[in-house]
Amino acid sequence: MAAEITRVFDLLKYSLEKPKQEFVNGKIHGKWVNYSTAEFCDAVDYLSRGLIKVGMAKGGRVAVMSHNRPEWNIADFAANQIGAYQIPLYPTLAEHDIKFILKDAEVSIIFVADQDLYEKIKPCADEVNPNIKIYSFSEVNGVDNWKVLTDSGKSATDINLDDYKSKVSGEDILTLIYTSGTTGTPKGVMLTHKNLVSNFLNSLVIIPEGGKKGLSFLPLSHIFERMIIYLYLYNRTDVYYAESMETIVADIQHVKPNLFSTVPRLLEKVYDKIMEKGKSLTGIKKNIFFWSVALAEQYTIDAGAWYNFKLSIARKLVFKKWQEALGGEIVVIVSGGAALNPRLARIFWAAGMPVFEGYGLTETSPVITVNRMGGTMFGTVGEVITGVEVKIAPDGEVLTRGHQVMKGYYNRPDLTKEAIDEDGWFHTGDIGELIDGRFLKITDRKKEMFKTAGGKYIAPQMLENKYKESIFIEQIMVLGENRKFPSALIVPNFETLKTWAGRKGINFTNHAELIKNDLVLTKYNEEIEALSIGFGKWEQVKRFALLPTEWSIIGGELTPKLSLKRKIITEKNIDIIEKIYKDAESYKAPN
Structure with missing residues (x-):
């Protein structure tokens, strides 16, 4: 027993x-x-x-x-x-x-x-x-x-x-x-103890059969990875810690994991590198590569026989190499900490490496909801795990109750009272909706939404996640509270940008010089315009500024789980932001 x-x-x-x-x-x-x-x-x-x-x-x-x-x-x-x-x-x-x-x-x-x-x-x-x-x-x-x-x-x-x-x-x-x-x-x-034990026992749904070797590289200091390790031990999954992000490729090849947990940004980086290699191909190989990617973008879990036949060809010719790049033995990848682009999720699923996106906070031990085999909807963070309740408040905030909710904030009963109401509901601070009454979709942080001068509400995370589909964009922050229109600060993916600049014959000596080039600015304008389709005119980013240095934890612009510290980023770039709006004083806001 x-x-x-x-x-x-x-x-x-x-x-x-x-x-x-x-x-x-x-x-x-x-x-x-x-x-x-x-x-x-x-x-x-x-x-x-x-x-x-x-x-x-x-x-x-x-x-x-x-x-x-x-x-x-x-x-x-x-x-x-x-x-x-x-x-x-x-x-x-x-x-x-x-x-x-x-x-x-x-x-x-x-x-x-x-x-x-x-x-x-x-x-x-x-x-x-x-x-x-x-x-x-x-x-x-x-x-x-x-x-x-x-x-x-x-x-x-x-x-x-x-x-x-x-x-x-x-x-x-x-x-x-x-x-x-x-x-x-x-x-x-x-x-x-009960918070964590209940959470890992009821999160077992994310590990399918065959999940016997897990690689870990997200920091154990964060409750997401720590709970995952407890879950691995409960599932009798062998635990392997990668040495660092610099050695991750070699470590993956050594371990050949069945499982790992990640944040979306790392999957985006993997995808961007694969796409760069695809662009360097020629002739029929290049055609097959991009045919496979286009096919993957259409992936649905209940696709028909004809689609699955074409997908089997794509997997043999293209996606098998993607699998090998991640060790060749992946059964499932668990993603959390930030929103996963649905397009990226479809592509990884099509490539034979299912990504289960989940949702939670430190205060909820952390898992509230998660996608799983037999219960996945792209663009959502899945269904609640057993023992957890979720409801949407009248203002759209996600509330949750159950075994996962913290005991409180240490030495701060005042903050605990603010976060957990008299009925035991924890107020997450996230805005979301329940799709089909089952699948939770997070649209933004309550505190990060803002109003333009025209009174229109903007959900910056939703816009940022879409714009990050561009392989030219490494980081982006959408802003514009009480302004005529939304704008953005963009940190380019300099590896991709330099390759593109080389093909265009653009000469530069450093990042600061490169981002001032007219051809570069035109390219980024095209990227933003193309990805703005589908958003209301009042939501679309109308002006932007390129920045020469990546935001980092050490620099103070990111939290340890890589969330944007918007206030700090704004303060550090206030002159640039003011210039964006000064240069556009004659701009008329859309209806």
Whole structure:
């Protein structure tokens, strides 16, 4: 009989029922490190005892700042099975956010990955509380390695972990996750064992038969990827961590995963690179390539026999190579964190690599809805998972209720009251609709919608997702609150643009010079006009500015999950924005 799972750490006992040699694996400094189930569970227990020996107990606070690697999970389980709160810290966090979190969460122990992250967090920790203990996963000069704790715990046979585990219930807090948000101070989201256990048990619908090897590269600091890893363990899926985005191609070829989770932008990049290769083909090969892509754009799950016959040819001649580029063994890809372009979803499905788009927030553990085999509608984020309710408020906001809703915001009962009403409905801040009463479609963030000077409502995300279909556009932000018309700031896909510029004989010495070229500006105007078809005249972007530098987390323009920090982007580019509208003062807004 399988172990009952009511707390996250129950996954370990469950996993020991069917142990394996490659349980959790990671590529660190160019080498694969493999933990068998027994080795992993032993390391967790040793670390738990080591933590207890240095004073950690139920309600204690353990932070982890590390890239994805098996030790991240070991530290997570070691903390949560003795009832301590685990606090993930994004490696890309700004110093002021690190200080705020360490102080607000009252962290007493931090695990860091390596020298770079130690040097980043040490000054912050010293300023907040010099008594915070720091341990490293990799060897760092002058810093205690995490194995100091495991070695200490290994000999601490007098500590009975069952006594500690028995005091942890499903209602107890598992983790505090601080949402960076697009504005304001981070908020600590309190998620319980029950939140996460219920979420991964009911998200099992996304893993079809054959999902036995999962590759992970999205940050574990985000609840989406963390829940996915718990789900993999429950499904007895082997976990492999890619070393970095720079090594992802080689890591995929080594692992040959059946599953991975991603954000839409990464799928867009894969698609853009494939399309660039397609454009470099000649003759009949080029014709077959673009015939296959055009066919894929028409894909429907219940297509007829004639379409499926043509698709089988396209898969043999073209899409088999796409599959091989992603390891050749993909069963399903799970996409979240942002809206997936329906056209892109159709193409990947047609290529034999189904993409299940889901929806949720940190505050909802995270999954609320997800597409799945036998229940997928392109352009939506799927149906609710078991135990979850969704309804649409009169103003269009998506509300949800169920086992997935957080306990509240740490130290902020005022914000908790704002977010969760008296009937238990969590207000997501997203605008959406239910298609056929089943499939949820998200149209925009409530706070990001704006009115033009003419009183027309604009949903910027919907426009941005459409414009990003252009292989020439890397990033885009639509704006225009209280202005005559919407405009946009655009960061070009410089790899694609440079290739195009070379074919056109355009000379340039840097990005700033390239984006001022008249032919380039004309090209982007054509791209925007072509993709504006289908939107109302008042919604269409009428003016734009090209920017020479990509927005980034480090630059402060993006959140750790790659959402736009609109206020910051606006402030940094206010002069450019003012010039857009000054140059168009004579422009008459459309009706």
